[in-house]
Amino acid sequence: MDFIFMLTREDQTVEDCLTVFDEIRSVGVCHLGFKDLGADRRTLEELNRRIKDSGAVSYMEVVATTRDDVLRSARTAREIGVDRLMGGTDLDAVLEILEGSGIGYYPFPGLPQGHPTKLGGTPELIERHCRDFVKRGCAGADLLAYRATDAEPLELVRAARRGLGSRGDLVVAGSVDGPARIRALAEAGADAFTIGSAAFDGAFSPRKGSLRSQLQDILQAAAGAGPALQAAG
Known part of the structure; x- marks a missing residue:
């Protein structure tokens, strides 16, 4: 399974993200990301450059849920x-913005609302959305499974896996805070997961004090959990 380290806390990019990245770059995290809130545009551009120069894959996650703000974020992702x-x-508008850029798109299935984002929607809706994503050429889906309000999280993971089939990657974002949860996600069909706050707050390995130790333990848990992203980069 792949681990995407988000340089974020409480759904915002940490202000000192550049310093944090330089401190942890030698740990071996190959997938790193940030949100489109919390740091200014110049900082995000520099962070993305450093991530890619290190040989890692860079991700930006959209926080906004209104149409205008989502499209603004998609344009920012392309420009960065x-x-x-x-x-x-x-979906249609974001894919149009990203067309020809080579950026892989992982939209939210279901009904995301608010900030921090909660996820509404039944397993049937999640499966239908994910099936539509792969038909439209998306790289996969970004599922807020553990922020679900209408269904059990792992049921949504299994539903998303059915919808994506073997053609799309399933990333689970939000509230992944321990090895047991990682194993459960892998068994349910996830390809990758994101962690931000749980690493910064020391919640993943409560008896260890450094961020580097948290990331090392997360990488170890991910390595033993199961399949990875199809286009790992």
């Missing part, structure tokens, strides 16, 4: 030149 964009729900 991230490898992969996650989040958002206005």
